[in-house]
Structure formats: structure tokens, C-alpha cells
Amino acid sequence: MSYPKTFQHIESKLKASNVPQQCIHCGTCRTWYQSQFWNPVCPSGEWKKFDPYYLSGKMQLAMGLIQGRIKWSKDIVNPFFECTLCGNCAEQCHVFETNGTRPIYELAIPLLEAIRRDAICNGFGLEAHKRFAQAIANKHNPYDEKHEERTAWLKEAIGDTKLSKKPDFVYFVGCTASYRQKNIAIATARVFKELGLNFTVLDDEYCCGSPLLRTGHWDLVSDIAKHNISEIENTGAKTIVTSCAGCYKVWSYDLTNEKYGKVLGIEHNLKVLHSVQLLVDLLNKGKLNLNSKVDVKVTYHDPCHIGRNLGDKALYEEPRKLLKAIPGVELVEMERNRNVAWCCGAGGGVKSAFPDFALWTGEERIKEALETGAEMLVSTCPFCWRNLDDSAKAIGAKIQVADLLELIEKSL
């Protein structure tokens, strides 16, 4: 038995932990077993129903591929890609080692990403993903928008105010907030400006690489990451702050040596913060004064990329602390929150390749939010925002979708 070349960055861990062998298809990955209500957790499985769409089925297929019992085909590819890679399945796995480590919990998502890469290397990929990979290659964003219009939102955000030439940090905006959810970029920049923070925005920011890493199109990641690192270093800043969960995961997690950094030849020493971390720090230091009342009942959606995907570095409490600090805001929790939050449905390349699946998953989340009686569903990820808003509109739900920074802006 030999692992494909695309597994090289995780091969030693897989061998040491006997993954995927240890998966015995028990199906514990399908429901939140710590809950007395046993809620479903897997969007892919709940959507498609058939076995290969749950983690256990994917592990079975992975095992078949690794052992050479099956070969890549269009049929085999599908279950691996019709999945948001939200990781809620792995979160449930209770295969334990005697030292307390949880090998499938730790390795399932890296394995699924490596499998996707292997599919691409064998000539099997999805057209939608190829299209956005090409757009990133040509125009540095997956939306095929003009690169020169990337910072078009900035004027609305800060008017004619000049950005710092010697910034303390770079606001890494990300493609979705730059081109689609400009409301988030605008609110974030306004908050930073209002707080008197010394920041800048890159003139020549490229996609962070998240869509490429998730969909197996790794070839471009190294070049765009190196470009972004160089651009950031040219500003003199040692810190980047992002309002995007996807960008945050790439910068703080994927581009580290122990994840993809080494295998892709990327190295950086930048300090990476999500905007909620920066703001909580300011709140703790008494430098963020939220004075204006915002009377609204909200529930908070944990994005996978700053939630369970980060393991013990997940940002669960920071956004909640900020919400609770806004006068007038009443925070109510959905049943599935924090590490077991139901995915928004957009991630893993699903929004572009499987739009119906993305909407269905988002609708499930909207319904859960409605059950809390909340008037507003708040999150901290432009991509979650997009899909949750689309989903709310699709079912005519009376709930407003907002980014946390938009609420912060109102409260300043």
C-alpha cells in the first residue's frame, strides 16, 4: 500500500496513526454525539443521503484508492468534492489513542484535501473550480473581476483619507469582501479608521489561495502567497489583520510549516489576526468604546475556518465577547454552535460547483437561526455572509444577515 504523492506532507502522520485504516465506518461522524438531541452535523451526507457522502464513506473510498482497489473516475470524484470540508464530521470522531490524541479528528480534513489534489493530478477536477483557478491565475481573484478594481470600495469606506505609509498592520481584505461583500470591507475599514488605527490596504493584493487549497488546485498557491508576503513586507508591517475567515485560516494555519508551508515552499513570519481578535484586544485595553445602542436580538454563526478547522486555536469566544459588549444586543445561541456549528454551505468549492447544495445547507442554518427568535444572524466571514444571505432570501426568511464589524461600526 502506498500513499499518493499528494499526501507527502501528511504521509508520516497517516502512517503513524493508521489513517484511514482506523476508520471502521461506525457513523459516529454523522451526529453530534455529545448532544442529548443527537443533531445531524454533516451537510454532505444529509444532502446526498448515500453513504459515500459521509466521512465514513469517504474514508472507505480513500482506502480503496490508496490500496488500488478502485481508480479515479468521475463517479469516484464526486463524493470528495460535493462536500464543504466543514470538518464537523471529524469533530465527532471518537477514535482515541491512549495518550488522548484523536487521529481521525486531526487528519481527516488534510486527508480529504490531499485526496482532492490527487484527483486533480489524475486529471479529474470540476469545471467550476478550474474556472476560478484560471481567474485567480489571470486576475488574482476567483470572481474573474478586474484586478485594478480590487480596492474600489475604499473610497466609500474612508473617503479621501490617506492610508498610512508606515502602517502597524495591513488590512488583508480578501476577494469576497473586495468584490462581493464590500459592506464588510467598508465597515471594517471605517471601524479601523474611527479607532485611529495605523493601517493600510495593499494596492496589489492577490487571492489568499483558500479556494485553490480547498479544491486541489495547489499549483498557484506558492506564487500568489509569495507575492502577497512580498507586498506586505514592502509596507514594513509585521502584522496582517483580516475580516475574512477563509483568509485567516490560510495565513495563520495553512501557510505554516507543519501544514502546507513546507510542501509548497512558503514561509512567513507575519503575525496574523482576525479583526475580532484585534478588536477584543482593544476592548480589553479599554480602547474600544461601544457606546451607541443597537437594539437587536442576534444569533452568531461560527465560520468553520475560524472555528473548528483551527482546533484549539479556534476563535469562538472573541466574537461573542464583542457582541455582548454592544449595548442593546441580545445574543442567543443556536443549538449547534462553536465546534459543532452547522456549516453555512459555501466552503470547499461547493458554492461554485454545487449551488443547490450550498443553498440547501444555508437554508438549514437559517431555519436553525429562526428557531432562536433572533432578528439578525451575525457572522465574521464574507463567504458565510454571502451564502447565508442567499439562503435566507431563497426561503423568504425574515432574518437579517450581518457581519459583526457592521454592528461594531453602528455601535461606535
Place this chain on the structure above:
Amino acid sequence: MGESSYVQSGAKNSKIYERLAAIVGSRYVSDSEAVLYTYSEDFITFERSGKADFVVMPKTTEEVQDIVRLANREHIPVVPWVANLSVGALATPREGGIVLDMRRMNKVLEVNEEDQYILVEAGITYADVVGYVNRHYPHLRVPVTYAPPATGYVASSLMYGMTDLSMAYGDASYFVNAFEAVLPTGEIIRTGSAMSSPHWNHHAALPDFGLIGLFIGWAGTTGIVTKASIKLYPKRPYRLDYFMDADTVERGFKIQRELARTGIIDDIASNNWAWGRVEAGEKLPFSEGRRPGEPELSSWVSFTANTEKELEAKDEIVKSITEKGGGKLTLFEEGIKSFSKGDQIRYFKYLPVQLSNDISGARGGRAQWVGGYAPPSKNAEIYRAVEKVYDKYGYTQAGHPIQAYNRLMDHGHEGIIRYNIFGSKDDSPEIVEKHRKCLREIGEVMRAHGTILYKAPPYFARLNWLGTDPAAMNIIRTIKKILDPNRIMNPGQLDF
């Protein structure tokens, strides 16, 4: 009978596919390579893979009827499927055909608090049932197994599963009041009180006591159960859980029987020392044999009460019997402190949640057991005989000692005992064949001691038939022929 357009195993058959799609909708029928692959092999045991031709997910009893009528007309095998977690490859499509994944039929149809039952569709899982009852009827207790949450609730009951109330009330089949099932010829049958009354509260409707037995233990070879009524119980507010350790299996099994006869216990289950280690996350092969002070048999004893006083009285009885028998009791919460950091036993309180470390614990993710209903008085004798088989095949010497699990049920009237071999998905064909041979010999030893093997793959089913009264076998074969004249239901299993 017209000529069949079904070509068995391996060839795409668009005509059958289209007919199935017309019944359930194209979204819920698949002949995709990925789907067929995952439904064709067991993924846990050393049993050989099968080959599914279609996987279909019906939503209603009527859809099940239409599928079965089509299959019967075309002589296509039909394999009912929920989770494929029997650890006996009982839902492996051994002769091709249609795998009928029942999981879309997962509704709770009725909860009758007064008559204490829950009426469910047959694709419902333990997670579905437990979640539903906990959410809507938190004062009620639904019997659950140590199987994983994805396990089919009804399927487990049909296959003599074991529950956390089985000491008090018997194996899982005892919890079934009545069924609705689709026969292999497409007719619907109801059993128990549902046969001749609108109520689902009782297993008998005179004189049909045996009709329920047309489906229990038949491994899906007589029809497809579509609904089942399961007994519910009040959730008593007071509960105690103990580990009861014994230095020998002889002593341990004897104390189990004594405790069972008191009529106050909900559940007794046990692991021998080796399986206990695996559940705690230890890797095979073991570097050392039984450690000094390590109990040979460690039982889990659980009981509940309506009042604190009642609990105290029960506790006194349990302590007295255990002490007299030479066992040692440790409160569950105390006992788990001595388990390693990765142990799974801490998660028992989240029942149903067992299995993954049971098998992954060997670190190879592959295992198979031979189990069955043995006379409870013979448990220790069988254990010693099986121990010799492990020695004979060199498992003990190689750090893979005897792995045993038992559950005593129905006040000691019945009990399951299982012997397990752990392997790896990386095992060579020669090693796999060795595992198979050893398991077969264990099965033979168990049969020689009067055990009726349950959840038995074909070889082990044959061992059962070999020692079965010819008149009984004749009736069993006649029943099968009447119900399934074209032998479409899960062919290759039971193997009469």
C-alpha cells in the same frame, strides 16, 4: 413469468435503473461507482466483498412495495440496509442486486405515553430515536445499545441486539411489539396487535405469537420491515453504575448470574482484560500479558430506582452479592480515573456511542467476532475452550490474546458471548485467511458447547443449521419458500 432484463452484478442496466428511478425519483437511486463500492463491502470484517448493482432509498412503504414487486418479477436480489454495522457483513450484497438503503424512512410516527411504545419507520437510527425521545419525552427511556449512533434501531432489534435494559427485559427483540413488513412478493403484513387492531402495543394477536418471528433473526431474508413499535420505559431518577472486577472469568460470570437473579439490575455487560485494554485505546499486539492485579473479567453493572431509598436498598444487595462472590466493585466515576487519557469508556454516558475504539483500538480498523446465545452457565467453560483456539493459532503468543465480551440478559435466562479477532486493513490475504480459519474454529467450539451463533455470516449460519433438528429445519425452509418463492431476499445470507 416474463424473461428477466436483469443481468447480475457488474453490468450497468439502464432499464432497471429507469424503473427504480420512476419509483423513488432519480435523486434516490444510484448506480454510481462510488456509491456501489461503499455498499458492496463490509469495511470492518474479514468477510468477502459483494457487489451491489443499484442502491435505492425509498421514502414510503408503497415505494418499498413497488421496488420489491419489480425485483421479484425480474428475480433481482434485494438487500435491506441501514448502517451495515452488524459486524457480520449481513447487509453485504453477496449475489448482487438492489441494496435498499432504508435511511430515508426515519420518521417517528407515534409516541404513546400511556401504552409506552414508540412507533417508528424501519430506517431510523439509534441517534434519531434517542434524539427524538430526549427532546420531546425526556421522562421516557428508550432502550439503547453500545453500538454506534448510526446503527439502525429496528435492524438491531431484528438481529437480537443487546440494550442497556436487556438484563431487566431481555434482548432487543423483546422490545418489539409489532411490525409492518413488505413481503418478497410485495404484500404488506402486520404482526402483533397491529395485525388485528389499530394499536401497536403488544407482540401477540391470538393466535399469531409466532408471526413476529417471521422477521426476527432472519437477516432480511423473509421481507423488509417498514415500521416497528418499540417499548418505552419510564426514566427512573436514580441510577448507579459500577465496574465489577473478578480475578477469574469463572468468578466473574458466577457473580453476574447471582446479580441477574435478584431482578433489580438493568444491565450487565463485560469485557475480558484484553478487550478492555483495546477499548481503553491500547494498541495490538500487546507487549505484555495479563498484568498483576488486572482482572480477568471486568463487568459493567447498572441499576436504577424511583427513590433514593430504593437505590440504597438495591445497592446493598449488589454489594453483598459481589462481596460474597469474591468480586470487587468500583463506582463508575471512580473507575474511569484509572483509565488512560484516550479511553473511550468515558463516553459511555453518551450512549449509543460505542464501537469505534472497540475495533479501531487495535489500530488496524478491522475485526470480526463470533458470537451467540450460550447457556449462561457455560460461559466460563466456553471461554477456556476458546482460549485454547487462540493459543493454537498463535495469537496469544503474538500478543493478540483472547478478546471476549458478554452480556447477560433477562434476569440471567439468556446471554450473548462474543470472541473477537482484530486485524488490519493492511493484512495480507494469507493473514486474513488465518483470521477466518481461527474464527471458524472458535465458532465450531462454541457450537460444540451449545451456543447458537447470532448475526452469523454464511459459514457460521451453516454451523447452526448442521446441528438443528431436521423437522425444525424443514419448517424453516418451507416458510422461506412460501414467503420468498424466487429467493430474492438477501440471498447468500443464512444459506439454508
